Structures are given as C-alpha cells and as structure tokens.
Amino acid sequence: MSTPPRFATHAVENQPPPLAACDAYATDTALREALAREGGGWGESNAAAYGKLAGGELRECARLANAHRPQLRTHDRNGQRIDEVEFHPAYHRLMASAVEHGVTGFAWRHAERPGAHVVRAALMYLHYQADQGSACPLTMTYACVPALRHAPELAKTWLPRIVAPHYDGRHAPAWDKPGNTIGMGMTEKQGGSDVRANTTKATAIGDGLYELVGHKWFFSAPMSDAFLVTAQTEAGTTCFLLPRFAPDGSRNALRLQRLKDKLGDWSNASSEVEFAGALAWRVGAEGRGIATILEMVGLTRQDCLLGSAALMRQALVLALHHARHRRVFGDLLIRQPLMRAVLADLALESEAATALAFRVVRAVDAGARDPREAAFARVATAIGKYWVCKRAPGFVNEAQECLGGAGYVEESELPRLYRQAPVNSIWEGSGNIQCLDVLRALQREPECAQALLDELALARGALPALDAAVAALAAVLDHPAAIAPERARWLVERLALCLQAGLLFRAGHAALAAAFCAGRLQGAGGWTYGVLPAEAPIDALLERAWREGAPG
Ligand SMILES: Cc1cc2nc3c(=O)[nH]c(=O)nc-3n(C[C@H](O)[C@H](O)[C@H](O)COP(=O)(O)OP(=O)(O)OC[C@H]3O[C@@H](n4cnc5c(N)ncnc54)[C@H](O)[C@@H]3O)c2cc1C
Numbered sequence: 001m002s003t004p005p006r007f008a009t010h011a012v013e014n015q016p017p018p019l020a021a022c023d024a025y026a027t028d029t030a031l032r033e034a035l036a037r038e039g040g041g042w043g044e045s046n047a048a049a050y051g052k053l054a055g056g057e058l059r060e061c062a063r064l065a066n067a068h069r070p071q072l073r074t075h076d077r078n079g080q081r082i083d084e085v086e087f088h089p090a091y092h093r094l095m096a097s098a099v100e101h102g103v104t105g106f107a108w109r110h111a112e113r114p115g116a117h118v119v120r121a122a123l124m125y126l127h128y129q130a131d132q133g134s135a136c137p138l139t140m141t142y143a144c145v146p147a148l149r150h151a152p153e154l155a156k157t158w159l160p161r162i163v164a165p166h167y168d169g170r171h172a173p174a175w176d177k178p179g180n181t182i183g184m185g186m187t188e189k190q191g192g193s194d195v196r197a198n199t200t201k202a203t204a205i206g207d208g209l210y211e212l213v214g215h216k217w218f219f220s221a222p223m224s225d226a227f228l229v230t231a232q233t234e235a236g237t238t239c240f241l242l243p244r245f246a247p248d249g250s251r252n253a254l255r256l257q258r259l260k261d262k263l264g265d266w267s268n269a270s271s272e273v274e275f276a277g278a279l280a281w282r283v284g285a286e287g288r289g290i291a292t293i294l295e296m297v298g299l300t301r302q303d304c305l306l307g308s309a310a311l312m313r314q315a316l317v318l319a320l321h322h323a324r325h326r327r328v329f330g331d332l333l334i335r336q337p338l339m340r341a342v343l344a345d346l347a348l349e350s351e352a353a354t355a356l357a358f359r360v361v362r363a364v365d366a367g368a369r370d371p372r373e374a375a376f377a378r379v380a381t382a383i384g385k386y387w388v389c390k391r392a393p394g395f396v397n398e399a400q401e402c403l404g405g406a407g408y409v410e411e412s413e414l415p416r417l418y419r420q421a422p423v424n425s426i427w428e429g430s431g432n433i434q435c436l437d438v439l440r441a442l443q444r445e446p447e448c449a450q451a452l453l454d455e456l457a458l459a460r461g462a463l464p465a466l467d468a469a470v471a472a473l474a475a476v477l478d479h480p481a482a483i484a485p486e487r488a489r490w491l492v493e494r495l496a497l498c499l500q501a502g503l504l505f506r507a508g509h510a511a512l513a514a515a516f517c518a519g520r521l522q523g524a525g526g527w528t529y530g531v532l533p534a535e536a537p538i539d540a541l542l543e544r545a546w547r548e549g550a551p552g
Contacts, residue, residue, distance in 0.1 A: 016325030019318060019413075021059070024126050025051020028313065029544050030351045034358035035122050037507060039365065043106075043119025047126065050101045054126035058097060059413075062131035064090035065267035066416055072259045072271070083256045084171050085223045085269045094134045094267070096167040098127050099179060104141040105163035107365075117365035121306055121358060128310035129317075132420040133267030135307055137181050137221035143299035144182040144228055147239065150284035150292050153208075154241055158226070173245035174225035183224035184296060185216040185242075185273065192218070193433050195230055195237060195290055200275060202231035202238060202282075209247070210240060210282060212275040218427075222256050222271040228283065228293055231275075235287030240280035253278040264419025297428060298381060302364055304424040305384040308392040309353040311424075315399035315417050316350045319343060320546045322403045333402070334542070342402065342530035344538040347545040348516055349395055349529070351509075352500035353388045359503055360384045376451035379441045380499065386434035386489075387496035389425035396421045398529045435488035438495075442480040449477045452495065459502035462510070465517040466501045473498060497521055511537040 068088035103123045110116035166179030174180045191197030200214025226243040246252045257272040284292035323333035333339045360380045367374035400407035400414045407414045441448040456470045505513035515536040519525030524533045
C-alpha cells in the first residue's frame, strides 16, 4: 500500500542499506592469509563453509539472542527448585551451528594434524563476529580438554562427548546427551584474580566423589552440562568436575542465585551460584588445582585475544560498509580524505590484531611438539591478550563514530559490539594480571625471553624503527630480575607492538609494517585513529580491508 499523502513528509534518501548477508571468510583477506601462513590452510573448506553462515544467518540469530536475554527460572510452578536458564531458540541455533562446525571440538578431533588449532581458531574468529556471548560457553568447552586429562578415568567417558560435533541444550544428565558443554567456576566474592583466596570447601565422601559447600560469584554459562571448579581440600586449592546432575541422575545441589545484570555479553548468561553439598569428581591431585585449571585458562585467554581481534574485524566491516554508501558534502564518505585516513588506520590495527592472534594460536598448536613454540605460547598469549583486548573498546568506538549518530543506535549492531568490547580485557585474568604473568614468565623461565627474542629477530634488518625498538627491549630482557612490576604494562605494550610489526613484515606487507612502525613505535602517529603519517599506504589498506560492496 502506498503512503497516504498526508504522511509523505519527505523522501528517505542517503541511508546506507543494512549490511547484507556476506561471506565472512571469503571477504576477509587478512584471515585467509593468516590461516594459510600459520599452518591451517588444509582446513580452508571448513572455514569457508562457516564464513557463509557467520556472515549471514547467524547475524540475525545473534540479534535475537541478544534482544531476548536469558532468563533465570529458580523454581517451577509448585515451588520446587529447578535452577534453569531459559534461552531464546536463536541462542540454541548459534550454539548448535558452532558445535557442529567445530568451534568446540575441531582441534581435538584432528589433534594429530599440525594446524588443527589454527583451523579451529578461524572458526571461532568467524563465530565471534556474528555473536559474542555464545563464544563464552564455546570457548570453555574447547578449553577444558587439557585440564580434564588430569583425571584419565573421567576423561575417558567425558571427552568423547565434549569434543563431539553435537549440541544438546536440554536440561538433562550429561551422559544422556550426544554432546556436552562445559563451564568454569573460580571467582568468589572475596577474590577473583587470587584464586588461592577461594573458601569453597570440598570434602571427600568416597568413590572418588567430593561434596562441595560454598559459592562462586561469577559463574557463566550455568546451563552447561558440567563445570571445572576450584575448591579447598586439606591439601589446598583443588580442581573438580562438577556435573549439573548428580551421578544418580537427580539435580545436583547447585543453586543459581541470580543472573548478573551485565554491561554487555547479553546472549550469554552469567550467574551467581551456591553449592549446597554439590557432588563433584576431583581432577588432578589435591592441592594442585590452580596449576590444573590454568591449563584451561591458557586456552580461554587465547580465545579472548582471538575474540577481540574478531570484534575489531566486525566493527571495521560495519564502518567500511557505511562509508561506502553514505554521502556527505557531495561525495561518499569513503572518498573523503580524512575519513579514509581513519578507516585505513582502523584496518591496520585490525590486521595487526589478527596477525598476532593467529601467530599465538600456531604456537599453542605446535607447543606439544616444539618446546620453543611452547615457550613462545606461554608468554605471547598473555602479551596478546593484554594488548589486543585493551585496544578493542577504543577501536569499536572509533568505528561507531564512522557511522555518526547511527553508530550509537542499536540497529547498527555497533552498540552491542561496544558493550562487549571491555569484557575480554577483564575476565580470564585482567590487564594487570596478564602483565604480571608476562613478568613472572620472563623472570622464572629464561626460555620465554629467548623465544620472544628469536621471534623478534626474524624481522631484523627490515625496518630501522623496529630494530631500534627491539634493541631497547632486548636490553631489558637481558636482566629480567631488574624489571619492576610497575614497568610491566610498558614492557608488554612494547613487546606486543614489536611482535605485530614483525608479523606484518614477515607476512609480506612491508608497507603496512612500515606504517605500523611509524604510527605505533616511532611516535609519528597520535593517540587516536586517523593519524598515520602522510606516506602511509591508505589506498592499499582500504583495498585489502573489505571488497564487498565497494562502489565501482
Ligand atoms: C561477564 C563476566 C563473566 C565472568 N564469568 C566467570 C566465570 O564463568 N567463571 C569465573 O571463575 N569467573 C568469571 N568471571 C570473573 C572474572 O574472571 C574476574 O572478575 C576477574 O578475573 C577479576 O577478578 P575480580 O573481579 O575478583 O577482581 P580482583 O581480583 O579484585 O582485581 C581487581 C583489579 O585489580 C587488579 N589486580 C589484581 N591483583 C593485582 C596485583 N597484584 N597488582 C596489580 N593489580 C592487580 C586486577 O587486574 C583488576 O584490574 C566473569 C567476569 C565477568 C565480568
């Protein structure tokens, strides 16, 4: 029906169309190059298949799953406790797609093949662009595997379901499902970073079972089939596998108190929980709980890095799309020199974040076979998590501004990305904790400093600014005991920037690496985006960034 004349106040013009469904893999040159460069090229068909879903149908699922936030149902109509979380069907669709395509299990199902974690990283990177909240249970399910192996008997029965390409969101015992998801509970009210401060008590009751009494202050994805949690035994902090249903099939004694009212991360439920004699199996030796669960945390930190790189990518795509369709002062935004400078600077930051993330994943992947890579992964995961997660909020805000007022409005998708941006920096060890962890690794494990220096040496002689920055770092790394904690952020930031510059150069992008050095290492840039030096390859950066939708 046409608009009645009395309502026809104006013609709607110059409004960019919504970002159409696109192939998030095929249109991402930096991702395709990273996958091949870091040893995951053999899994390209997997990434390509998921790219179409992530850039298409899953974006609408994410909109719905975030608009209809999870609801806690503590009791049924008769007043019986049920402690269930209810999700919109779109959330289950997101979870099922991810699990079936390998976001949780691919790396473990193909563990014999070098590069399996890199392929899986591409799947996670694609998923994260569509929906961020569901990435939380997905990453915990992926990451629990090394820790759970500390309980070989449990691993024998649980791991096949954890790595299976099947999702089953029913509230039912784990052993009645073809696939399981896993959560993690460490943080308590009196202390999160310091897990030793846990007060939850675990008492052995025989048959390898323990009874847990206490609480967790943050407990994400509480509808998971089981959780790796920490609690105190006589020997100290210990790791446990706590199932939603007790071994006899009754509901386990975990009480969901409430869901956190979070800034963002809305498709994901994060709860507060009490354990009222909940039954759990021990994982690893009593008193070794922190070391055991850190094997899981190493991988969730890797995914924080990957997730923030993906978040930047999605924000960049939205900004480029808008700029290619919006006219201002007589021409498209994408043709306005100052906007081109901003977009190119964002593209450069996104490239560098993606390059560092995938290099870290390759080290994680190769670590089991190569001690040098293991040492690099040990320290570079924390470096990358600190720096890329810290860069994300400012990046997303700048991308938002490229859309003007529309970027502040929910329908543009950017407010959701903006709300999500800070969380990767906070959870799984906040910024200071990452920097202190880097310091600890450098001071206690000399092979970590050596692995960093070896890596940085691979780009030696390429860029004078990088050489100078690396020389200054090498002098510091020579005397790790002398590095004061208050210098840790400075050190980690410089290490991250040097690693990123070297990676861009070694990836065959000398001009991008030179611009990165000039803007980020030499001080020729500034504090915001859009301040690259005049000779920066603006056209090349924009050409690489995203082709789809480009005006002719
Ligand atoms: C949305 C969300 C979901 C979460 N889900 C889970 C979950 O599922 N399971 C779980 O276990 N936890 C979860 N967490 C908790 C999260 O991991 C912790 O909040 C985080 O590790 C920080 O712990 P804290 O809040 O106790 O802060 P604190 O430990 O009190 O730290 C506060 C600040 O002090 C800094 N700091 C700490 N020690 C030092 C030091 N020695 N020197 C200098 N600075 C220091 C920290 O970096 C931080 O910035 C979640 C958090 C959020 C926001």
